[in-house]
Amino acid sequence: xxxxxxxxxxxxxxxxxxxxxxxxxxxxxxxxxxxxxxxxxxxxxxxxxxxxxxxxxxxxxxxxxxxxxxxxxxxxxxxxxxxxxxxxxxxxxxxxxxxxxxxxxxxxxxxxxxxxxxxxxxxxxxxxxxxxxxxxxxxxxxxxxxxxxxxxxxxxxxxxxxxxxxxxxxxxxxxxxxxxxxxxxxxxxxxxxxxxxx
Ligand code: URA
Numbered sequence: 258x259x260x261x262x263x264x265x266x267x268x269x270x271x272x273x274x275x276x277x278x279x280x281x282x283x284x285x286x287x288x289x290x291x292x293x294x295x296x297x298x299x300x301x302x303x304x305x306x307x308x309x310x311x312x313x314x315x316x317x318x319x320x321x322x323x324x325x326x327x328x329x330x331x332x333x334x335x336x337x338x339x340x341x342x343x344x345x346x347x348x349x350x351x352x353x354x355x356x357x358x359x360x361x362x363x364x365x366x367x368x369x370x371x372x373x374x375x376x377x378x379x380x381x382x383x384x385x386x387x388x389x390x391x392x393x394x395x396x397x398x399x400x401x402x403x404x405x406x407x408x409x410x411x412x413x414x415x416x417x418x419x420x421x422x423x424x425x426x427x428x429x430x431x432x433x434x435x436x437x438x439x440x441x442x443x444x445x446x447x448x449x450x451x452x453x454x455x
Contacts, residue, residue, distance in 0.1 A: 261294045264372035268365055272345050277361035280346035286313035290341035290369055297338075297454050298377040298447065299370060300324070301385040303426065304344035306351055315340045316427070323427035323437065324381075330441050331448035341369055343388055354384060363388065374416040376454055379447060382426030389421055402426075407443035409450075420450060 258266075269289045275281060288305040291314055300316075308318035316324045325335055344354050344362045370378065380386040383402045390399050393412035398405065402425060410421040422443070430437035 259294070261372050261374075265290075265294055265369065268368050268372070272365055275345070275362075275365075278346075278358045280344065280348060280358060280362075283349050284346035285310045287345040288313055288315050288342060288347075289345055289365075290339065291315055292335065292339035293337055294339070294373060296373055297375055297451060298379060299339045299341060299373060299375045300379045300381055301366065301389060302340070302342045302381045303384045304342055304351075304354055305347040307347070310347035315342055319431045320426065320428040323430045323440075326437075327427065327440055327444045331444050331451075333448075333451070339369070339373055339375070341366055343385060359388065363392075367392070370414070371416065374414075375419065377420045377422060377447065377450055380421065380423045382424075382428075385426075386423035390423070393419070393421060395421070406439070407446060409446060422446060 272287045272289045275287065288309045302316060305315065306318055309315055328335055328338065343366055344358055345365060348354060348358070378389055380389045386402055386405060387399055390396065390410065393414065395410055395412060398410055402423060405423045406425050408423065412419050412421055424443050425436060425440055427440065430440050
């Protein structure tokens with residue numbers, strides 16, 4: 258088994274048994290993450306919703322449909338990227354993540370990022386953008402997602418240089434065609450970088 262596969266399996270096993278915060282009591286399945294272990298890009302969402310909680314798969318509801326459409330618009334099948342979340346367990350009624358939950362759960366995402374060693378981290382929505390910018394020492398770049406979506410921030414990860422691209426959360430485009438257009442434009446930036454990485 259390749260190192261990355263072994264590491265991701267270890268993270269999966271730990272997540273399934275996790276009792277580090279109370280969310281394990283109310284969730285159905287943890288949503289560990291899914292996709293290509295050699296992905297050049299990781300998409301980071303906030304937390305599983307109802308559909309994800311039932312299936313254990315990230316972004317499999319309406320927001321996931323939008324994400325698939327956005328990926329298709331730049332010629333990327335879902336299988337070519339990796340999709341994860343800050344929280345692996347669903348907060349009841351989809352409430353916002355709490356600080357203690359992020360603190361308990363985020364190390365799993367951090368380990369996933371370090372195992373996959375992506376070139377790009379695309380942060381979906383405000384929570385993910387704040388978390389990822391902070392993680393890579395870019396606190397001073399944090400602004401509302403309406404200000405920083407589609408911008409590209411360079412950071413130094415332990416495994417090399419990465420680009421961080423904050424994006425609107427796909428859920429905002431479920432019923433809003435303008436937002437989908439904005440997201441599509443921002444995805445073109447990703448397309449460019451992926452083409453240059455080939
Ligand atoms: N929203 C998220 O942030 N993550 C999911 O997995 C689904 C919806």
